[in-house]
Amino acid sequence: MILVALIFFGLMLVGLPIGYVLGVAGTAGLVQVGGENFLAMAPKRFFEGLDLFTFMAMPFFIMAGEIMNRTGITTKIVEFADSLVGFMRGGLAHTNMVASVIFAGMTGAAVSDSAAFGNTLVPAMVKQGYSRSFSCAVTVAGSIIGPTIPPSNLMIIYGSLMGVSIAGMFAAGILPGLLICIVCMIYIAAVGKRKNLPVSDQGFSLKRVLKSFKSGFLALLMPAIILGGIIFGIVTPTEAAATAVAYAFFLGVVVYRSLTFDAIVQTLIRTSIITGVVFLIIASASILSWWMTYMQIPQKIATLFLSISRNPQVVISLILALLLIVGMFMDINAALIILAPVLGPLTATIGMDPVHAGVMIILSLNISLMTPPVGACLFVISSITGERIERISVDLWPFILLEVGVLFLVAFWPAMTLFVPGLLLGK
Amino acid sequence: MMIVISDVAEAFGRRLNWVVERICALLMATLVLVIWFEVLQRYVLHLGFTWGEEFSRYVMIWAALMAVPVGAYRREHIGLEFTLNALPPARRRLLRRVLDLIGLAFFLFLTSYGVGMAASGRTQYAAIFGMTMVVPFASVPVCGLLTSIQIVVTMLRDWAPKTGEVAP
Numbered sequence: 001m002i003l004v005a006l007i008f009f010g011l012m013l014v015g016l017p018i019g020y021v022l023g024v025a026g027t028a029g030l031v032q033v034g035g036e037n038f039l040a041m042a043p044k045r046f047f048e049g050l051d052l053f054t055f056m057a058m059p060f061f062i063m064a065g066e067i068m069n070r071t072g073i074t075t076k077i078v079e080f081a082d083s084l085v086g087f088m089r090g091g092l093a094h095t096n097m098v099a100s101v102i103f104a105g106m107t108g109a110a111v112s113d114s115a116a117f118g119n120t121l122v123p124a125m126v127k128q129g130y131s132r133s134f135s136c137a138v139t140v141a142g143s144i145i146g147p148t149i150p151p152s153n154l155m156i157i158y159g160s161l162m163g164v165s166i167a168g169m170f171a172a173g174i175l176p177g178l179l180i181c182i183v184c185m186i187y188i189a190a191v192g193k194r195k196n197l198p199v200s201d202q203g204f205s206l207k208r209v210l211k212s213f214k215s216g217f218l219a220l221l222m223p224a225i226i227l228g229g230i231i232f233g234i235v236t237p238t239e240a241a242a243t244a245v246a247y248a249f250f251l252g253v254v255v256y257r258s259l260t261f262d263a264i265v266q267t268l269i270r271t272s273i274i275t276g277v278v279f280l281i282i283a284s285a286s287i288l289s290w291w292m293t294y295m296q297i298p299q300k301i302a303t304l305f306l307s308i309s310r311n312p313q314v315v316i317s318l319i320l321a322l323l324l325i326v327g328m329f330m331d332i333n334a335a336l337i338i339l340a341p342v343l344g345p346l347t348a349t350i351g352m353d354p355v356h357a358g359v360m361i362i363l364s365l366n367i368s369l370m371t372p373p374v375g376a377c378l379f380v381i382s383s384i385t386g387e388r389i390e391r392i393s394v395d396l397w398p399f400i401l402l403e404v405g406v407l408f409l410v411a412f413w414p415a416m417t418l419f420v421p422g423l424l425l426g427k
Numbered sequence: 428m429m430i431v432i433s434d435v436a437e438a439f440g441r442r443l444n445w446v447v448e449r450i451c452a453l454l455m456a457t458l459v460l461v462i463w464f465e466v467l468q469r470y471v472l473h474l475g476f477t478w479g480e481e482f483s484r485y486v487m488i489w490a491a492l493m494a495v496p497v498g499a500y501r502r503e504h505i506g507l508e509f510t511l512n513a514l515p516p517a518r519r520r521l522l523r524r525v526l527d528l529i530g531l532a533f534f535l536f537l538t539s540y541g542v543g544m545a546a547s548g549r550t551q552y553a554a555i556f557g558m559t560m561v562v563p564f565a566s567v568p569v570c571g572l573l574t575s576i577q578i579v580v581t582m583l584r585d586w587a588p589k590t591g592e593v594a595p
Contacts, residue, residue, distance in 0.1 A: 006467045011529065014522065015503035019495075020530045043541040043567045050488045053480050054461065059487065060541040068591070147593065268452035269497075270550065276451075277503055278493025283492075329507070 002294055004029045008288070017179055018331045019280035022338075026068040033294055042287050049286025050279055053238065054160040056277065058108065059153045060241030061151045063271040064106035067248035068222070070267060071258045074116045077102045079323050085185075087204040090197035092125045093138045093188045097181050102140030103122060104149035104177060105223025106244070108156070111367050113143040114377040118384035129198040129377050133391040140235030140370045140392065141184050141399035147357035147366050149177030150246075151226055154362045156237060157282070166237045168355040169362075171421040176363055176410045183402045191398075218251055238295045278333050285337040298342040305346060312350040316411050319343055320364050324404070327368020332376070336365055356414045363410055367403050370396060385390045431439035433586050445498045447493055447573060478556040482510030485553075485563040492570035497576040499530075512555055520585070527582045534575040541568030 008025035012018065023046070068074065071094040082100035088094055095206070096117060103113055117139045125135035147154050150170030159166035202208070213220070225247055229240040254261030259267075292298065305318055324341075326335050340361070348359035369377045372393050382389045412418055456584050465479040498504045506526075543569055548560030 012507060013510060014526065015506045016510060016526045016529055017506040020506050020533055021506070023533050024529060025539070027533070039536075039542055040543060042578070043537055043571075044542045046537065046541075047488065047564060047567050050491060051484060053484055055481060056458070056487050060459070060462070060491070063455070063459070080531075205525050235470075238462065239466050239469075242466055243461065245459055246463060265449075265452050268455040269448045271453045272451035272490050272494040273497050273501070273503060276493045277498050277505075279491035280489075280504065331505075355542070 001032075001297075002289065004032060004279075013421060018334050019277065019284050021284075022281065022288050022334060026284060026289075026291055029288060029291030029295075033291065041290070045287045045290050046283045048160065049283045052160045054166065055279075057151070057166075057237040057277040058153050058242040059271055060155065060238065060245050061108040062112075062274050063267060064116050064222075064241065064244040065112045065250045065266045066110070066253050067245070067259065067268055068106055068141040068219070069112070069116055071248070071252040071256050073219040073248075073251065074103070074120055074217075075258075076212075076219050078117075078120060078315050079363070080212040080216045080220065083205075083207065083209045086200050087194040087202060087279050088189065089199045091189045091200040092121065092128055093197060094185055096125070096138045097142050097145075097185050097188070098119050100145045101149060102220065105151075106375070107146055108151040108153040110146045110366060111380050113146040114140060114380040115384060117142070118131045118381045120272070121132065122381070122385050128200075128314070129376060133397045134195070134385045136385055136387050136392045137305075137395035137399060138188070139185075140183070140375075140381050140396060141403065142375045144370060144403060145177045145180050146368045148173050148363055149182065150174065150230070151241065152235070152362065153278070154332065154336055154365065155358065157333065158340055158358050158362060162338065162354070162358065163423075164344075164354045164358050167233065168359050168421045168425055170237070171231050171424050172355050172417045173362075174218050174420050175358065175416055176406060178415075179406050179409070182352075183406060184399055187398060187402055197216050198406075211222075218255055222247060233425070240304075259313035260427060271347055275350045281333050282337060285334055289338065289341060291342070292338070298345060301342050302346040304347065305320065306349070310350075312352070313412065315346070315350050316352075316360075319346065320360070320407065320411060323364040324360060324368055324371070326377075327365045328371050332365040332369060335368075353414060353418060356417045359417050360407070360411045362370060363407050367400065367407060371400060429586055430432045433583050436580045436583035439579060440468075440584065443573070443576065443580075444497060448497055451490055451493050451497060452495060454486055458490055461486065470567055479504065479538055481553055481556060485566075488563060489566045493573070495570050496573035496577045499574045501580060502581060518534045524542045524582060531575055531578045531582075534578065536571075536577060538571030539567045541571050544568075 004025055007028050008021060011021045011024060022147065027039070027042050030041055079093060079097045081102060082095040085098050086092065099117065100113055103116065107113060122135045126132050150173050152173060155169040155173065156166055158164060159169055174397055222244060226240050226244050229235040229243060231235050235243065296380070305315055306320065309315060324337065326339065338417040341360055344357065369375050372378060373391060376390060378389055382392060461479055461483045468476055511522060514522060545561050545564040548564040551560040552558065553560060568589040
């Protein structure tokens with residue numbers, strides 16, 4: 001067991017891609033328990049790890065997001081958000097947050113939010129007089145809303161692997177996502193004067209709100225189509241995702257006419273590359289997770305946690321600490337696939353609702369997307385804007401602390417997470 | 428000499444990648460069309476077809492696994508960079524080569540054992556539409572082989588020292 005752990009952590013630390021690390025460590029695990037005879041299991045597990053219909057929602061949500069980005073819909077979302085909150089001190093920072101919420105209803109990954117707003121809102125904020133590091137910090141803090149509010153790739157992975165209702169988790173993610181937006185906006189308002197954040201010369205105008213709503217209406221309909229379809233049980237997540245692609249495609253080709261044949265081919269290629277990177281991690285992780293199950297590692301970790309305390313609050317705190325620390329160093333897809341089978345049953349032992357536990361686990365991994373040293377959103381925004389990670393981190397810490405606060409609220413107040421699923425799904 | 432080999436490898440890798448990317452796009456487009464058809468036949472046409480889910484699953488696996496070599500060619504499979512970044516250029520290149528060799532070994536292993544798995548698919552059939560499982564299983568060795576080739580290409584491509592770096 002120690003050898004496999006050494007291979008895993010050693011290769012990860014020296015920089016082997018995580019998709020390869022999981023495969024090599026998993027294969028070493030197979031040899032350790034069954035010698036050469038078990039090697040044939042590796043490609044089988046690799047294949048079976050991907051053979052789940054519910055995974056298909058992921059490439060489709062990725063594709064819908066890619067199409068939306070290419071058709072200039074992001075700009076319309078930003079305009080609408082700006083008409084709502086742009087008049088306040090620090091207007092564009094507030095706009096960034098609200099736009100993240102709307103964007104979150106269309107995309108399943110935080111990095112696509114960072115990329116979209118890093119290219120559009122950060123330059124606009126800098127031009128208006130915000131510091132580059134603060135603009136980046138706001139964008140990264142807002143990106144976390146993306147995979148918290150549905151659709152969410154991580155929820156699809158967790159739901160598929162653990163047999164938890166994806167629709168239930170989607171519904172449960174809405175309030176925590178909105179809460180993150182609200183606390184971040186309160187912080188921006190609170191530091192506005194001290195940081196001397198710019199005030200827009202445009203006041204609030206209902207006329208402008210209606211005008212930008214009308215202009216972006218078709219784009220704003222997208223979250224409603226996705227969420228309405230899934231949450232009200234009309235379609236499955238995969239079907240909703242495919243419908244989202246059809247709708248984005250319709251907007252790009254027929255309505256906005258900005259999607260050329262070449263852009264469609266590039267979108268398909270980009271989608272398959274992003275999918276390929278995530279699916280390699282899933283496939284390789286399923287080799288390692290077989291070994292972990294065989295070695296009864298989930299049970300051993302659960303016993304270890306419960307030996308520290310059987311108090312649910314203490315166990316939940318330990319789980320959150322583990323996830324936040326692991327997420328700091330490991331790709332969150334890999335962390336989720338490896339830790340879900342460990343933590344899922346543990347949360348059940350202490351009596352947590354599976355949907356509540358799933359949302360808590362995913363939110364804590366999402367937060368780790370913005371923590372140094374390896375937060376993916378931090379890297380994306382840094383590479384797009386050229387701002388140094390160290391400088392962004394200084395402005396980002398208050399946001400991280402606030403979002404960790406929301407995480408603890410989610411963890412210890414189940415009613416907040418389960419309120420919407422109860423209302424919509426009767427669960 | 429090394430520069431010539433590096434250029435030839437890069438030219439070959441680029442062409443291979445161009446073809447594989449188009450195959451990915453085609454598979455992705457097929458996947459979208461199959462699921463659109465599924466939605467349409469389930470809610471509008473009521474044809475009662477049941478093969479869509481199984482067929483689309485295999486197309487999805489092929490599409491995702493064919494994108495793995497594209498990711499390798501573009502170096503999009505990312506790992507932790509801080510150890511690499513902390514090293515001086517010459518050592519960094521050496522470590523990158525070692526990591527590439529480990530990756531290559533894993534994908535060659537996946538190719539060789541994947542061929543065995545695909546061959547075993549001759550006696551297995553897809554549950555609903557009865558296709559031989561050789562076709563879906565073959566995605567693993569094909570992914571392994573193409574990724575191995577692209578890892579070698581990237582190794583050769585990066586072999587020639589860049590400006591300002593010293594060859595180890």
